Amino acid sequence: MESPVAWLIGASSGIGAELARRLADAGWQVALTARRAERLEALCQASPAQLSSFPGDVTDPEGLAALAARIEAELGPVELCILNAGDYEPMGLDDFDVSLFRRLMEVNYLGVVHGLAAVMPAMRARGRGQILITASLAGYRGLPRAAPYGATKAALISLAESLQPELAAEGVRLRVINPGFVKTPLTDKNRFEMPFLMTTEQAAEAIMKGLHNDAFEIRFPWRFALMMGLLRLLPNGLYLRIARRMVSA
Template sequence: MSKTDWSVVWITGASTGIGAALALALARRGCTVAISARGVAALENLVHQAQGLAGELWPYPLDVTDTAACAATLAQIEAERGPVTLAVLNAGSHRALALEAFEVAAFESLMRLNYMGVVNIAVPLLERMRRHGSGQLAITASVAGYRGLPTASAYGASKAALINFAEALQLDLKGTGIALSLINPGFVRTPLTDQNSFPMPFLLEAEDAAGRIIQGLEKRHFEIAFPWRFVFGLKLLRLLPYSVYFPLVRWITRL
C-alpha cells in the first residue's frame, strides 16, 4: 500500500473541530470517509457540506465508550465501504478541574472517553490491519499530556496515557506493515477551546490543523505536533527538574 492509499478513512470525533476539518480535507482529495460521533445531526450537516467534493462522507454515529458498538461499527464500515486503510481516532473532550471541584466522576468520564475510547477501536482495528499486513492509524492526544499543568489533572492524565500507549504500540508494531502516528496539537479553535477564558498562545484554525495533520500522515511521521514554537517550549519544560519546573509553571500561569 502506498503512503497515501487512503481509499477508506475512518475518523472519530468527526462532528466538529479538527475531526470535521480533517474529514472535509480528505473528501476534497477523493477519499471515502466514514465519520463517527455521538451527534447524528452534526454528522448529517457535515455530509451536506461535502456534497460536490471529489470524495464522500458517510455517517456512522457512535459512542466510543461503548466497546461492543465500536467493534460493530468497524465491521459495518468495512462491510459497506471496504477495509479501513487510515483511521484517525480523534474523539475526546476537555474539562478544566480546579481542586475545589474535584470529583471522581470527572476523572472517570474523561479517561473513558479520551483514553478507552481510543483503545476500544484500536484493538479490533489493529486485528484487521494485521491480517492485511498494512494500514495506518493515527491517535489524537495533546501537548497537555507532556507534563502536569494546572487544572488539567483529569484531562492531561488521559492525554498522557494516550502518549504512553502510542509510544509502546509503536515498538510493538515493528514489522507488521502498520504505520502509527501520534497527533499532539496545541491550541486549535474548536467548540471546546471556545470555552477557555484565558489567552491561548499560537491559536490555530481547525483547517490549518487538518492540513498539518495530513502532511504528517503523508510522511508517516510518528509524532505530528504543532505549532512548532509552542511545542518546542513545552518539550523544553519536559527536561526541567521539578525544582525548576513547578515554580516556573506557577509563574507563567500566575498561580
C-alpha cells in the same frame, strides 16, 4: 489505490469536522463516526460521494467493533483510522471532582483503546494500515487546572509508544497527533489567554501534511511544540517552580 477508506472517529465538530472535509477533497472515502448523528449527516451533505455517516459512541466497545466490520463490508478495507474523539473540562483544586476524571478517562483514553481494539485486527491480518491517535501537547507535562484532561493525553502518548514497535513489525503504522491550543467549543471553556491559538483549518492542514511523512508524532504549532518540548526536558524541581507561577498568574 483508488479512493482508499479512512475511518474518522470524532468527526462531528472542531478539528474532526474540518479534517473530514480535507480528507474527502484529497480523494479519501471517509467513514465518519460520532455520537451526534445529525451533525454527521449535515457534514456528509457537503460531499456525499466521499463522506458517509456511521454514528457510534467510543465508550461502547462492542458497538465500535460492529461499526468497523460494517465499514469494511460497505466501503472496503480501512487504510487509515484517526481516533480523534475527546472531551475537555478545566478543573482547579477547589473544584476537584472524581466524576470528571472518570468521564474524561472513559472518553479520551478508553475510547481510543476501544477504537484500537476495533480496527487493529483487520489491519494486522492485512499487514498494512495507519492509525493516528489525537493526544495533545498537554500530555507532555502536568499543567495547572488541567489534571483530568492532561492525564488522559499523557496516557495516550504512552499507549502509542508502547504499542508502536509491535505494530510496526507487522506493517501497521501507529502515530500520535499532538496539537496545541485550537479554537473549538472545548477550548472556548478556557478563561486564560491561549498561546499560539490556531484555527481548526490550520490544525487540519498540519495533520494532512503530517500524513505524508514517517514521523511518529505530528505536533503543532511548532513554536508551542518547541516550548512544551523544552519544558519536558527540565528537571522536575525547576518545572514545578515555573508551574507555580502559572497558577499565580
